[in-house]
Amino acid sequence: MKTQFQGTTVVAVSRGGRVAVAGDGQVTMGNAVLKHTAKKIRRLYEGRVVAGFAGSTADAFTLFEKFEAKLSEFRGNLRRAAVELAKDWRTDRVLRRLEALMVVTDGSDLMLLSGNGDVVEPDDGVIGIGSGGSFALAAARALLIHTELPAGDIAREAVRVASEICVFTNANIVSEEIESP
Numbered sequence: 001m002k003t004q005f006q007g008t009t010v011v012a013v014s015r016g017g018r019v020a021v022a023g024d025g026q027v028t029m030g031n032a033v034l035k036h037t038a039k040k041i042r043r044l045y046e047g048r049v050v051a052g053f054a055g056s057t058a059d060a061f062t063l064f065e066k067f068e069a070k071l072s073e074f075r076g077n078l079r080r081a082a083v084e085l086a087k088d089w090r091t092d093r094v095l096r097r098l099e100a101l102m103v104v105t106d107g108s109d110l111m112l113l114s115g116n117g118d119v120v121e122p123d124d125g126v127i128g129i130g131s132g133g134s135f136a137l138a139a140a141r142a143l144l145i146h147t148e149l150p151a152g153d154i155a156r157e158a159v160r161v162a163s164e165i166c167v168f169t170n171a172n173i174v175s176e177e178i179e180s181p
Contacts, residue, residue: 008054008055008129008130009128009129009130009133009136009159009163009169010022010053010054010129011126011127011162012103013125013140013144013152013158014105014126015154016151018177018180019110019178020177021103021105022041022155022156022158022173023039024040024170024171024172025040025170025173025174036172037172038057041174042064044071045068048076048178049105049178050104050105050177051103051104051105052102052103052129053101054101054131055098055101056100060102062098066089067082067104078109082104085113086117087117090116095115099115100115101129103127106178109121112127124144126140126141128140130169132165132168132169135161135165135169136159139158140155140158143157151177159175160173
């Protein structure tokens, strides 16, 4: 029987020429918290791309490596690298078994990538993934409408709100921001 790992909330928010990606630090197996300070947000491609993951940790590391290779292959073209990774992820025998979602941004484009071959760009500049992703998404959308807070503050606050609702999410938040080139 496969052990189920749960516990991630990642949200990405675009506002004012900046995109912020924030994630919690909790890793859970069954009903036990294994780690409080996991870093689910990474800078890739010489710091020009920010990526966040939800799902199995080993799978996420594999996807980060594959995505970085695609970014190099396509000289930093985020859209092309995302589409090519999604195609490989869906069709490759080994990759299609990976259980994760990714959020990627270069400050201009913001996308969600999945093993089903999805490359989704949000209409409103907000993406939430993981066990608390829906809670963080709702909080971020409300903050975008009702405040003038910058993207980074909204992303961190959205994950904090999710941590108060989702038992697989904590308030140990890591975030990265990137400006539109």
